[in-house]
Amino acid sequence: SAVISQKPSRDICQRGTSLTIQCQVDSQVTMMFWYRQQPGQSLTLIATANQGSEATYESGFVIDKFPISRPNLTFSTLTVSNMSPEDSSIYLCSAAETGVYEQYFGPGTRLTVT
Amino acid sequence: AQKVTQAQTEISVVEKEDVTLDCVYETRDTTYYLFWYKQPPSGELVFLIRRNSFDEQNEISGRYSWNFQKSTSSFNFTITASQVVDSAVYFCALRTSYDKVIFGPGTSLSVIP
Numbered sequence: 001s002a003v004i005s006q007k008p009s010r011d012i013c014q015r016g017t018s019l020t021i022q023c024q025v026d027s028q029v030t031m032m033f034w035y036r037q038q039p040g041q042s043l044t045l046i047a048t049a050n051q052g053s054e055a056t057y058e059s060g061f062v063i064d065k066f067p068i069s070r071p072n073l074t075f076s077t078l079t080v081s082n083m084s085p086e087d088s089s090i091y092l093c094s095a096a097e098t099g100v101y102e103q104y105f106g107p108g109t110r111l112t113v114t
Numbered sequence: 115a116q117k118v119t120q121a122q123t124e125i126s127v128v129e130k131e132d133v134t135l136d137c138v139y140e141t142r143d144t145t146y147y148l149f150w151y152k153q154p155p156s157g158e159l160v161f162l163i164r165r166n167s168f169d170e171q172n173e174i175s176g177r178y179s180w181n182f183q184k185s186t187s188s189f190n191f192t193i194t195a196s197q198v199v200d201s202a203v204y205f206c207a208l209r210t211s212y213d214k215v216i217f218g219p220g221t222s223l224s225v226i227p
Contacts, residue, residue, distance in 0.1 A: 001161070031213065042205065043159075043217045090157060096213075101147045101166075103215055105159035 002027050002095050004106035012112045013083055020079045021109045023093030028073035030098045034066070037090040037108070046091075049076040083113045116141045118208050118218035126224045127196050135191045135221045137206030143167075148182065148189045149207040149215070159205070165189060196225045 003026040013019050023032065032049040047055040047068055055068035070076040080087050090110050094103040117140040127133045139148065150162040163173065165182045173180050177194045193200055206218040 033215075042219045045214060048213075092159065094159075101209060102149055102161050102164045104161060105151075107156075107158045110157070 002029055002097060002104045004093055004095055004104055006093055006106040006109050008109060009107060010110040010112075012114060014114060015084055017083055018079055018081045019083065019111060020077050021091055021093070023076045023078070023095075023106055025074045025095045027097070029095040030073075031096045031103075032070060032076045033094045033096075033103065034068060034076070034078045035092040035094065037092060039089070043092065046078070049078075080111065083111075085113045087111065088113045116143075116208055116210055116216050118206050118216055120204075120206055120218040120221050122221045123219070124222045124224070126226060129198060129225055129227050130195050132192060132194050133196050133223065135193075135204050135206075135223065137189045137191065137218060139187050139189065139206070139208045141208060141210055143210040145210075147209040149209070150180065150189075150191050151205045151207060151217075152202045153205065153220070154202040162191075193223075196223075198225050198227050201225045 005024045007022045034046040035043040036046055037043050045058050046061045046066055047057040049055050049068050049070040051070045051073055065081050067079045090108045092108045093106040096103045119138045121136055146167045148165045152160045152162055163180055170182050179192045181190045201224050203220045203222045205220045207215050209215045
């Protein structure tokens with residue numbers, strides 16, 4: 001199974017600023033995803049990070065607010081832009097290898113916006 | 115529409131008791147995949163099991179067992195002789211041919227020593 005790391009593990013940010021979260025996978029993977037988990041809630045898919053093309057966003061999430069990059073098959077970034085307290089959540093990166101149906105998850109980034 | 119329901123929001127059991135976590139799913143796809151994940155207090159999601167729609171064989175792994183029944187669209191998870199380390203939030207999830215994974219709301223399990 002893929003091993004996934006995320007940086008930073010947590011951060012406290014001020015309203016109106018932006019934070020970029022990095023996700024590194026220890027092997028080349030076909031698919032990478034970004035999820036948001038609000039306190040006490042389930043996971044909500046933000047977008048699928050596509051290598052070499054724009055990310056595919058889910059309903060309710062837009063590129064201006066959550067720009068995503070995926071420059072290669074092992075790395076992706078998620079930026080949370082112009083943050084507000086409502087963006088306080090855990091942000092999780094996940095990956096799925098070719099032919100493997102389950103996703104593996106990074107440890108998450110705990111974001112608090114004040 | 116795809117949907118995953120976990121009717122039990124919170125469960126508390128005393129150590130060594132058996133506990134079953136319920137999962138009911140909805141999909142019109144004939145090919146799909148079901149998963150269980152564990153999220154301990156540390157926050158990291160741990161993959162436990164995958165089941166394919168064409169394989170209804172139940173599975174046992176140590177103290178964990180899973181009962182998949184297509185007739186009732188259920189994929190239940192039983193922990194036998196629960197331990198304090200089993201305390202976590204457990205998520206049931208569904209993946210269809212469109213590759214997106216839909217997570218249920220989760221069941222928070224507390225095992226009391």
